[in-house]
Amino acid sequence: MTETTRRELLGWLAGLGVAGLLAPGRAEASTGVTALRGVTLVDSSGTRPDTTVVLADNRVLAVGSRDLPLPRGSTCLDLAGKFVVPGLWDMHVHGAYLDRITLPLCLVNGVTGIREMWGFPPIYELRERIERGEVFGPRLVVGSTIIDGPGSTLPGALVVATPDEGRQAVRDAKAQGADFVKVYSYLDRPTLAAIADECARQAITFAGHCSNHVALGDASDLGQRTFEHMYGLPLATSSRETQLRQAIADLPFDPANSFAWFKQVLEFERQATLSHSRSKAVHLAKRLRRNGSALCPTMVAMRVYASPADRFANDPRLKYMPAFYRDYWRDGLTQWVPVTPQEIRQQADFFRRRQDQVAEMHELGVEVLLGTDAGNPYSFSGFSVHDELELLVEAGLSTTAALKAGTRGAVIKPGAEANLVVLDGNPIRDIRNTQRIHTVLTRGRVLGPAERQRMLADVEKAAQEPFPAAVQTCC
Ligand SMILES: [Zn+2]
Ligand SMILES: [Zn+2]
Numbered sequence: 016m017t018e019t020t021r022r023e024l025l026g027w028l029a030g031l032g033v034a035g036l037l038a039p040g041r042a043e044a045s046t047g048v049t050a051l052r053g054v055t056l057v058d059s060s061g062t063r064p065d066t067t068v069v070l071a072d073n074r075v076l077a078v079g080s081r082d083l084p085l086p087r088g089s090t091c092l093d094l095a096g097k098f099v100v101p102g103l104w105d106m107h108v109h110g111a112y113l114d115r116i117t118l119p120l121c122l123v124n125g126v127t128g129i130r131e132m133w134g135f136p137p138i139y140e141l142r143e144r145i146e147r148g149e150v151f152g153p154r155l156v157v158g159s160t161i162i163d164g165p166g167s168t169l170p171g172a173l174v175v176a177t178p179d180e181g182r183q184a185v186r187d188a189k190a191q192g193a194d195f196v197k198v199y200s201y202l203d204r205p206t207l208a209a210i211a212d213e214c215a216r217q218a219i220t221f222a223g224h225c226s227n228h229v230a231l232g233d234a235s236d237l238g239q240r241t242f243e244h245m246y247g248l249p250l251a252t253s254s255r256e257t258q259l260r261q262a263i264a265d266l267p268f269d270p271a272n273s274f275a276w277f278k279q280v281l282e283f284e285r286q287a288t289l290s291h292s293r294s295k296a297v298h299l300a301k302r303l304r305r306n307g308s309a310l311c312p313t314m315v316a317m318r319v320y321a322s323p324a325d326r327f328a329n330d331p332r333l334k335y336m337p338a339f340y341r342d343y344w345r346d347g348l349t350q351w352v353p354v355t356p357q358e359i360r361q362q363a364d365f366f367r368r369r370q371d372q373v374a375e376m377h378e379l380g381v382e383v384l385l386g387t388d389a390g391n392p393y394s395f396s397g398f399s400v401h402d403e404l405e406l407l408v409e410a411g412l413s414t415t416a417a418l419k420a421g422t423r424g425a426v427i428k429p430g431a432e433a434n435l436v437v438l439d440g441n442p443i444r445d446i447r448n449t450q451r452i453h454t455v456l457t458r459g460r461v462l463g464p465a466e467r468q469r470m471l472a473d474v475e476k477a478a479q480e481p482f483p484a485a486v487q488t489c490c
Contacts, residue, residue: 102127102434107386124397159188178209374411
C-alpha cells in the first residue's frame with residue numbers, strides 16, 4: 016500500500032484551503048490516502064457528477080472536480096461511470112452477537128451502521144471492540160434488553176409490572192451500557208410514562224413497539240423516539256379507533272396463550288385500515304413531527320408475516336444463515352402466516368394499506384427510517400436493507416427519499432466519516448441499483464469485488480459450523 020506523509024498531506028490540504036481536517040499526529044508519520052476519481056456522488060444534498068473524493072483515516076478530506084490534484088503517494092481508484100452513496104444504516108436489526116455472520120454480511124452489503132434492538136452486555140462489549148478496531152464491523156447502536164409488561168409474548172423479555180420496576184429497568188439499562196431503552200407491546204400507560212420520565216432523568220432515549228395499551232400519539236407525546244413495524248398506526252388513524260380500542264379492552268386474556276390475544280389485536284389493526292381517516296392522519300403526523308418521533312416500518316419483515324409460509328422458503332441467501340436460524344425461520348412462521356386463500360388475500364391487502372399509511376406519513380413530514388428486523392424470518396443481515404429500500408419505493412417514497420432514509424440523511428463532504436458505497440448504477444434512476452455494489456469503503460478499508468466475495472465465502476463457511484444454542488433471535 017502506498018503512503019503519504021502527514022507533512023505532505025497537510026501541505027496539500029493547505030493548498031486546497033481546507034487545512035484542519037486531520038486528526039493531530041506527528042508530521043513525519045505516514046497515512047494511506049485513497050482517491051475515488053471521476054465518480055457521481057449521490058447523497059442527501061443531490062447528485063454531483065464528475066467528482067473526485069479523497070479519503071484518509073476514515074475521513075473524507077476533500078471533494079472536488081474530476082481533475083483535482085492528489086497528494087503524492089495516494090492510491091487513486093479510477094471509477095469513472097460509478098456512483099457513490101453514503102454507507103447505509105439498518106435501524107432495526109437483531110443478531111449482532113453472531114459476529115462472524117451479521118457483521119460481514121452488513122459490510123459487504125454497504126451497511127456501515129446498525130441499530131441492534133435487543134441488547135445485552137456481550138453486544139455492548141462487541142460495540143467497543145469494533146470501535147477499538149479489534150473486530151471489523153459496522154457502527155453499532157445498541158438497545159437495552161427488551162422491556163415489556165405482564166402478558167409479554169416474548170420469552171426472555173424483562174417484564175416490569177409497576178412504574179417503579181420500569182424506572183429501575185431504565186437505570187439498569189443505562190448502567191449496563193445501552194444506547195437507548197427498548198420498549199415493547201404490553202407496557203401499560205403508567206409504566207410507560209414512568210419509563211419515559213426516568214429516561215429523561217438518565218438522558219437516554221426510548222424506542223420500540225407501540226404498546227397495545229397506549230395510543231401511538233400518546234406514546235409519542237411521552238417521548239418515544241421510534242415506532243417499529245407499523246404497529247399502532249392503523250388504529251391511530253382509524254375513524255373507528257374508539258370502538259376498536261374498546262374491543263381490545265374487552266378481549267379476554269389468557270396468560271397461557273398471550274399470542275392469541277396479540278394476534279387478535281393485529282386483526283383489529285387490519286380492520287382499522289379499512290376505516291382510515293385522512294384528517295386523523297394529518298393530526299397524528301403533526302404530533303409525531305412536533306415530538307421528533309420517527310416510524311421504522313420494517314416492511315421487509317412484515318411482508319413475510321403477511322405472505323404464505325413457503326413464499327420465501329427457498330431464498331438462495333439462506334446459505335449464509337446458521338442452521339438454528341433456518342429452523343427457527345421455518346417453524347416460527349407457522350403461527351403467524353395466512354393459510355386459506357381468503358386469509359392470503361386479506362393479509363396482502365392489509366400489507367398494502369399499511370404501506371400506503373407509511374407513505375402518507377412520509378408525505379406529511381414524519382421521518383421514516385429504514386429497518387429490516389434482520390434475524391426474523393427471511394430478513395437477512397445486510398441484504399435485506401436493499402429489499403427494504405425497494406419496498407419503501409413500492410410504498411410510494413421517491414428513490415431520493417428512500418435513499419435518504421437508508422443513509423440517515425448523510426452528505427459526503429470534507430470532515431464526514433468515509434463510509435462509502437460504490438455502485439455500478441444510479442440508485443436515483445432505479446433503487447435496485449443499490450444492489451449492484453462494486454466497492455465498500457469503511458474504517459479505512461477498501462472492500463473491492465474480490466474481497467467482498469472472500470468475505471461472503473467466509474460467512475457461508477461460518478454458517479455451517481455449530482453455533483451455541485439459539486438465543487434471543489427475535490423481534
Ligand atoms: Zn419488534
Ligand atoms: Zn425486531
